[in-house]
Amino acid sequence: MKIKKASFSISIDLELAWGVWDIINPTLLKNATNLEREIVNNLLNIFEDYLTPVTWATVAALLDSNNKMVNFGDKKAWYAPDIIENILNSKIKHLIASHSYSHINFKENNKNVICEDFEKAEYYFKIHNIKTDVLIFPRNQIEHLDLLNKFNYKFYRGLDKSWYKEISKYNKFLGKVANISDKILPIATNSIKPTMHQSGLVEIPTSMLLISRNGFKIPVTNNNMLFKVKKGIEAAIKKNECFHLWFHPSNFYFKSKKQFELLKDILKFVNSKREKGLIDIKLLNELSFVN
Helix, strand or coil: CECCCCEEEEEEEECHHHHHHHHCCHHHHHHHHHCHHHHHHHHHHHHHHCCCCCEEEECHHHHCCCCCCCCCCCHHHCCCHHHHHHHHCCCCCCEEEECCCCCCCCCCCCHHHHHHHHHHHHHHHHHCCCCCCEECCHHHCCCCHHHCHHHCCCEEECCCCCHHHHHHHHCHHHHHHHHHHHHHCCCCCCCECCEECCCCCEEECCCEECCCCCHHHCCCCHHHHHHHHHHHHHHHHHHCCEEEEEECHHHHCCCHHHHHHHHHHHHHHHHHHHHCCCCEECCHHHCCCEC
């Protein structure tokens, strides 16, 4: 299968503190409370400036005022209907995808627990008039695929197909080292093509994570990252495939100015190709196929 025309897609995991609820500490809680909203607002403004619709993978508990974590620290780290309202009210038509109800571990929980989580996500999305057919697995743990049809999901985000992911399968530490090396060195990244799973679900792998810039990742430069993205987009155009960038708002916590500059440069490049009719910008549930 090949998609009809080269595409560029962005998916963003909107979690706030839910992404780290099981390892939460005061610093993580403070960052989610104090930084996340401004970052999301900046992202929305950038997407409006560059006419770029994106897919927001949203933890549904952010819409539940009585969720189990709401009294742990500042409520704003766990409950954020204001953020989701801003996304829905944007001048650009974005997509809200499900990122589960509470960002649970899909590998450690059985089908009954997962079903309960899906049911709660469905309920809170529904009462906020959100209907979605895209699931983005918490922690990228692709498990329990047989349950997705029951909850009317048609698309799910797959894994990055880059070389360092193969190393991670055998050694997680070496995989992390390889990941950072990949971002430091000007190594071309890959385009992807959605594939039809035997269940009838469409898997959409990722091309690259817009990596955060703290700790061991400080040597990562905008020039190398932009080189990698450009090469990936050019590959997508050449092969009639898709370049799929993903990240969390938390990837902008450190060196925020540089991260926003990088994102703008990426979107400028994409728009230069779009203006020539070489590529379209798509939400995840808009990617289409030809046999």
